């Protein structure tokens with residue numbers, strides 16, 4: 001049976017995180033423009049370089065680990081980038097709390113935790129339900145960029161997209177990766193695979 005004190009503590013912590021996200025969104029989300037989102041930004045190598053190269057785009061990186069976000073924020077401050085924000089947040093909670101009108105133009109998911117064991121696959125971020133929720137927040141022409149060095153995760157993810165009613169890989173055939181900056185995990189990888197997905201225009205209405 002659950003410990004009532006610990007349950008109450010957990011609920012209070014989640015409420016505080018929701019409140020913090022609500023406040024941060026009012027401070028950082030652009031009005032009438034989509035934002036660029038990175039899930040699992042780690043120390044922020046990719047998004048800092050991306051934001052530097054795209055000063056007109058608002059970039060938001062999220063990561064579960066607060067120490068990584070602290071380091072990412074130091075990088076942002078050193079680079080003096082007003083269009084870049086790093087938040088200590090879980091991706092699903094971020095989506096849940098995002099104001100209804102907010103949209104992303106690009107979502108980067110680079111070298112996410114692969115959870116190689118079958119019984120742990122449920123922890124992977126690239127799941128049909130998560131992708132359905134994310135699709136609702138993709139703006140016009142929105143793209144999802146996924147990269148991993150773990151081939152089985154890449155193959156599984158490709159299949160998830162192929163079978164997904166809203167996302168399409170065909171729509172992005174011939175598109176190239178929009179911006180290169182080596183991440184920490186990329187620098188350790190011998191090789192990796194990338195894919196680009198778009199929300200199917202015929203299904204966009206159904207996704208919103």
Ligand SMILES: C[S@@+](CC[C@H](N)C(=O)[O-])C[C@H]1O[C@@H](n2cnc3c(N)ncnc32)[C@H](O)[C@@H]1O
Pocket residue numbers: 039040041042043062063064065068089090091092110111112113125183184185186
């Ligand atoms: C394998 S690391 C990759 C970090 C970075 N993208 C890179 O390529 O070096 C995965 C990162 O995703 C973060 N992460 C895992 N699940 C997450 C989630 N549900 N929401 C936000 N961040 C998550 C982890 O804390 C970790 O920093």
